[in-house]
Amino acid sequence: MLTKLKLALLISAPLVAGATTYAVAQGDGAPKKELMQKFDKNADGKLDDAERADMKAAFAAKRGERHKEMLAKYDTNKDGKLDDAERAAMRDAKATERFKAMDTNGDGKLTLDEFKAAAAQKGAFGHHGRHGRGHARAHAKPATQSVK
Numbered sequence: 001m002l003t004k005l006k007l008a009l010l011i012s013a014p015l016v017a018g019a020t021t022y023a024v025a026q027g028d029g030a031p032k033k034e035l036m037q038k039f040d041k042n043a044d045g046k047l048d049d050a051e052r053a054d055m056k057a058a059f060a061a062k063r064g065e066r067h068k069e070m071l072a073k074y075d076t077n078k079d080g081k082l083d084d085a086e087r088a089a090m091r092d093a094k095a096t097e098r099f100k101a102m103d104t105n106g107d108g109k110l111t112l113d114e115f116k117a118a119a120a121q122k123g124a125f126g127h128h129g130r131h132g133r134g135h136a137r138a139h140a141k142p143a144t145q146s147v148k
Contacts, residue, residue: 006095012115 039047039055047055074082074090082090102118103110 006099 035055036045036047039051039058041051041054042048070090071080071082074086074093076086076089077083099110100106102114104114104117
């Protein structure tokens with residue numbers, strides 16, 4: 001069963017994330033500039049097919065590394081994939097980690113100021129781009145384990 005705090009976070013996180021995403025979209029476009037500097041080899045201000053392929057390959061390699069890390073950490077039965085219980089444990093651990101990062105005074109409670117400060121941070125709640133990195137996960141079943 002989810003605690004009241006987790007339920008409040010689950011309800012309010014999409015609202016804050018949406019506002020944060022909108023604010024970032026209105027910003028200076030720094031992530032796009034960084035990508036262009038990294039992958040635009042001929043410095044023409046555009047990514048041609050080869051440069052775009054390099055970028056996709058780099059992103060795929062990064063996702064592969066993250067996948068290996070998650071398997072190493074959460075694949076308790078060592079079958080090379082995460083079953084439902086292992087995924088729930090991973091989601092629960094990530095939610096606990098995010099909560100601890102937001103709870104700056106470490107009292108186990110989240111004040112409105114702590115929540116606002118966490119939401120104002122760049123990349124808050126892991127959302128990136130137009131739909132956010134977590135877009136597909138928005139419809140996932142919530143974890144049913146509680147964290148104390």
